Amino acid sequence: MRNPWGWVALTAFSLLFFTFIYAPLFVIIGYSFNSNPVNMMIWEGFTFDWYTGLFGLSDRATGVGNRAAYIESTDQMLAALRTSLTVALFTTTISTVIGTATAIALARYRFRGRGAYNGFLMMPMMMPDIVLGIGLLIFFVTLGMQLSLLTIIIGHCTFLTSYVFIIVQARMAGLDPALEEASADLGASEWTTLRKVLLPQLAPGIMGGALLAFVISMDDLVITYFISGVGDTTLPVFIFGMIRRGVKPEINAIATLIILASVIIAALGLWLRSRKID
């Protein structure tokens, strides 16, 4: 760098920027190990109690000293986690398949209304969550469908398909059409070309889209809040419910675990992307 002050300013800016983004996360992680049950902002000592408590392994309670209440909420939490994972796995699979197929079809085949189709696919991403949530709720009620795991999955697929589509489409646009021609030229049918050339070439995009869909599905609160049945609480909805009854230290522990899971998924995504396919 020619100008040392410029370098200092740039470093300072980056530090501030990352502090701003990551400070809240570190605060939560710190709090989750604070043994002060009443005021988490005052450090009292290090503890794993909130973690073990989450899984019903600790007698320590917040507020009320009632172990039974804990075990119940632990079961609820694990059930919510299971619901979230189920929903995320199904929606990721369905929206990845539909989104990828759509991206390939739109890039390779000309048909009437192609432009409009493209626009309609973007719409669910642009739409505010709350509008989408209400819309879906009214739609399901109109059809007379019981709110259930199924309605959550359908609801998530409506907008996650768009995300997968956008990402795969970007990869598709960067692909040399001569690759598919070369494959056909060497005797491969369209199906073989899809299997041996197109899908492997699109793989990083498809993986990226699937990971994004998974994370968004796990994370969605607003839309899910409208379309989940009584028995099918997802993790975000469960946490939201807990917070309304006051922020307890266990929430910090859950949050920390979720941060950890996200970091692992993100690292997995980056690793997959770094395995270059060009």
Added chain:
Amino acid sequence: MAPLLEIRAARRDFATPEGGKICALDGVDLDVGANEFVTLLGPSGCGKTTLLRAISGFEMLDSGTIQLGGADLTALPPFRRPVNTVFQSYALFGHITVARNVGYALEVAGVAKAQRDVEVAETLEKVGLAGMGTRRPSQLSGGQRQRVALARAIIAKPKLLLLDEPLSALDRNLRQQMQIELKNLQHRLGIAFIFVTHDQEEALTMSDRIVVMRAGAIEQIGTPRDIYRHPRNRFVAEFIGETNLFAVTVDRLEGDTALARTAEGVEVLLPADGRKAGERLTAILRPADFTIAAQGIPGTVTRAVYLGSDLHLSVAPEAGGPDISVAIRDGLGVGEGTRLHLAHDPARVHVLEDA
């Protein structure tokens, strides 16, 4: 013997965005023999790529037929046509190794792995890439990728190989080396090549026959010598190599020779056979057809450039008119401003009868 490839009355129109039509192939007839090296040559947009893609099946003809070895290909999809292509961008599959790229045609055809490995090794050897099979295409140089593309296209032993400007991405030295290798390979494999190039020198040195195209139609088909010495019209003459065109009127006959003049008065000698005084025609002389002599067309050198062993001159005729391009072997003492006479052998003149 019937030719390997027979194209009859091939037509292909493209719609332009403005709503008009471009005729990319305007009734093309072409025969290619087994083991023949045919080059398509012509200005940009004349339909060379379209013709190649029509043969490989990526463009369907609006009308006309394509037959290969007696079988009708016209309506077959690309993957059912026994021709292979070397793409200009190489189009190598980046997600698999060089060996799997080369063996792709066999893999798709269901050849067993052991057999495939043997043939892949042989083919890599043929193109000078022995031992490179385990690399990824991204780990190769441009010239090596070119060879992989070639190996991939010949492994299934097609009767006809299509190459669309395969050498255009290579630098000059590598390009010349590949020209020789391609020609040798074609000879050894006994495959017919249809080769597209912009480079007329490349076309002249490599081809058995050259197809000169303009605006979707074939202007002339012939051996390099034919095309160079006996262009059928002005377009071909000007497109291939440096050319001097003289629009002349026959002045008088002197024995075997006819003496003709341009409007400015530059004198050109032609063979007399059957010419009559007053006849108008176009005389074509190549730069190498001239010699410096005591008599001939008087002029002044306006530019002198050494190209390899030849001295290339631009000579302004004293009588006026466009400069004449001249290439001579031994140009000692000739430079810009030198006054000289250009002589030529009447038998070297190629005559285009004016319409």
